[in-house]
Amino acid sequence: MPAVISAAGLARTFTTKRGPVEAVRGIDLTVHEGEILGFLGPNGAGKTTTLRMLTTLLKPTGGTATVAGHDLATDPVGVRRASGYVAQSGGVDPQISVREELVTQGRMYRLGKSEALARAGELARDLDLTDLLDRPCGALSGGQRRRLDIAMALTHRPRVLFLDEPTTGLDPGSRADLWDLVRRLRDEQGTTVFLTTHYLDEADALADRLVVVDQGTVAAEGTPGALKLRYGGSLDATLQDTFLAITGRRPAPADAAPVAV
Amino acid sequence: MLLHDTGLIYGRYLRQTLRSRFAMLFGALMPLLYLLFFGPLLTGLPLGGQGSSWQVLVPGLLLQLGLFGALFAGFMVILENGAGVVERMRVTPVSRLALLLGRVLRDATVFVFQAVLVVLVALVMGLRAPVPGVLIGFGFVALLTVSLASLSYAVAMKVRTPQEFGPLVNAVSLPSMLLSGLMLPMSLAPAWLDVLSHFVPFRYLVDAMRDAYLGEYATAHMLYGALVAVGFTALAVTVGTRVFRTAGA
Numbered sequence: 001m002p003a004v005i006s007a008a009g010l011a012r013t014f015t016t017k018r019g020p021v022e023a024v025r026g027i028d029l030t031v032h033e034g035e036i037l038g039f040l041g042p043n044g045a046g047k048t049t050t051l052r053m054l055t056t057l058l059k060p061t062g063g064t065a066t067v068a069g070h071d072l073a074t075d076p077v078g079v080r081r082a083s084g085y086v087a088q089s090g091g092v093d094p095q096i097s098v099r100e101e102l103v104t105q106g107r108m109y110r111l112g113k114s115e116a117l118a119r120a121g122e123l124a125r126d127l128d129l130t131d132l133l134d135r136p137c138g139a140l141s142g143g144q145r146r147r148l149d150i151a152m153a154l155t156h157r158p159r160v161l162f163l164d165e166p167t168t169g170l171d172p173g174s175r176a177d178l179w180d181l182v183r184r185l186r187d188e189q190g191t192t193v194f195l196t197t198h199y200l201d202e203a204d205a206l207a208d209r210l211v212v213v214d215q216g217t218v219a220a221e222g223t224p225g226a227l228k229l230r231y232g233g234s235l236d237a238t239l240q241d242t243f244l245a246i247t248g249r250r251p252a253p254a255d256a257a258p259v260a261v
Numbered sequence: 262m263l264l265h266d267t268g269l270i271y272g273r274y275l276r277q278t279l280r281s282r283f284a285m286l287f288g289a290l291m292p293l294l295y296l297l298f299f300g301p302l303l304t305g306l307p308l309g310g311q312g313s314s315w316q317v318l319v320p321g322l323l324l325q326l327g328l329f330g331a332l333f334a335g336f337m338v339i340l341e342n343g344a345g346v347v348e349r350m351r352v353t354p355v356s357r358l359a360l361l362l363g364r365v366l367r368d369a370t371v372f373v374f375q376a377v378l379v380v381l382v383a384l385v386m387g388l389r390a391p392v393p394g395v396l397i398g399f400g401f402v403a404l405l406t407v408s409l410a411s412l413s414y415a416v417a418m419k420v421r422t423p424q425e426f427g428p429l430v431n432a433v434s435l436p437s438m439l440l441s442g443l444m445l446p447m448s449l450a451p452a453w454l455d456v457l458s459h460f461v462p463f464r465y466l467v468d469a470m471r472d473a474y475l476g477e478y479a480t481a482h483m484l485y486g487a488l489v490a491v492g493f494t495a496l497a498v499t500v501g502t503r504v505f506r507t508a509g510a
């Protein structure tokens with residue numbers, strides 16, 4: 001499978017009053033076309049910073065990366081055209097109507113007026129927002145808001161969709177709906193999905209492959225099964241124990257000596 | 262592309278403004294109060310220039326409107342940053358210059374509209390000034406608001422909280438107002454204050470605009486005023502665009 005995202009030594013150091021802070025120390029990763037990649041890591045591990053670099057919001061201070069064949073440093077506009085991004089906070093104005101936000105978004109991706117209007121209707125149908133088109137964005141429920149955020153990011157049919165903690169704060173029903181939506185996107189459109197999450201059940205259920213980052217570097221990567229086997233001790237290990245073993249927050253239980261002989 | 266993008270962003274924010282018409286009128290309240298309750302105090306005073314006291318006061322009030330209004334424009338970006346709107350726009354291919362220009366042109370539209378209101382009321386109060394001079398004055402208000410709003414957005418993208426932004430704006434706006442001779446002409450000032458005021462760019466705009474209101478267009482004041490206004494605007498827009506391009510650090 002061809003790589004749609006590849007990063008080598010991607011790094012970002014922030015200069016603060018108290019000296020330099022290395023948020024991301026050098027991330028190497030490859031994401032294949034049509035893959036759902038779960039990007040995990042403890043708070044402060046550098047997940048969002050990495051995502052912000054891959055979406056051109058933040059300039060890397062080291063390393064290189066390409067997204068859909070476009071180099072982050074030399075062709076940021078190409079990267080923007082090929083990718084959609086849903087930030088943790090979403091990104092719609094609560095006072096503006098759903099329809100207006102969707103249409104303006106289409107126009108920002110250089111669609112004509114009538115095309116943008118048609119695309120807004122299409123997205124609303126696909127993401128079950130048709131009845132909400134004339135409501136102000138601020139009047140939507142959490143789950144509806146998330147669907148709108150994703151609709152906004154899908155306006156230009158991106159090859160890669162970046163989701164930053166997409167199900168945080170959603171009720172279980174809305175989370176299950178969102179999982180179905182992500183799977184459908186991949187299965188029907190072949191969209192590559194790069195998502196960060198703190199919910200390990202989400203990573204387990206949704207992701208084809210996981211990349212675990214810790215302290216700004218990749219600590220482990222592989223399919224959920226492979227990681228469980230390697231770090232958790234067996235395929236039956238929970239992803240929770242596997243995650244804790246990888247990030248070293250708890251002693252690794254796996255290869256410890258048997259309790260009794 | 263730039264034109265298309267700027268028009269798009271401008272339209273979005275103009276519609277947002279039109280949704281809250283009350284706020285739009287409210288912005289003109291401060292200069293209107295000055296006109297009504299401060300203007301009459303000046304009519305009999307020797308202000309050291311030609312023309313009536315209204316020809317001195319009204320240009321100052323219009324620039325004051327722009328100064329205070331545009332400096333606070335950044336508050337909107339702080340709110341938008343909180344909602345993720347700015348980032349969502351920055352991941353689209355939309356021009357970075359347009360992200361700024363669309364916003365500041367909306368601000369210029371709002372403040373010129375308010376300036377027209379103030380001039381209409383001033384006419385009723387007793388202002389008499391040549392039409393070309395008044396129109397030139399609106400031009401200065403537009404340039405001032407474009408430049409100050411650009412800087413305000415740039416600062417707001419950097420500081421990110423209203424708690425930091427508010428005091429900063431206050432620290433700039435009040436000295437700027439006092440030192441530029443907005444309320445009373447600096448020709449009344451002692452030498453040291455007059456010299457000091459020449460370090461405040463708005464001083465040149467006020468002087469030029471007062472000349473315009475007297476119908477004197479080919480003056481040194483006018484030349485300096487125009488140069489400072491255009492130069493300051495170019496600088497501010499450059500700084501603002503750079504921030505929209507690189508922000509996030």
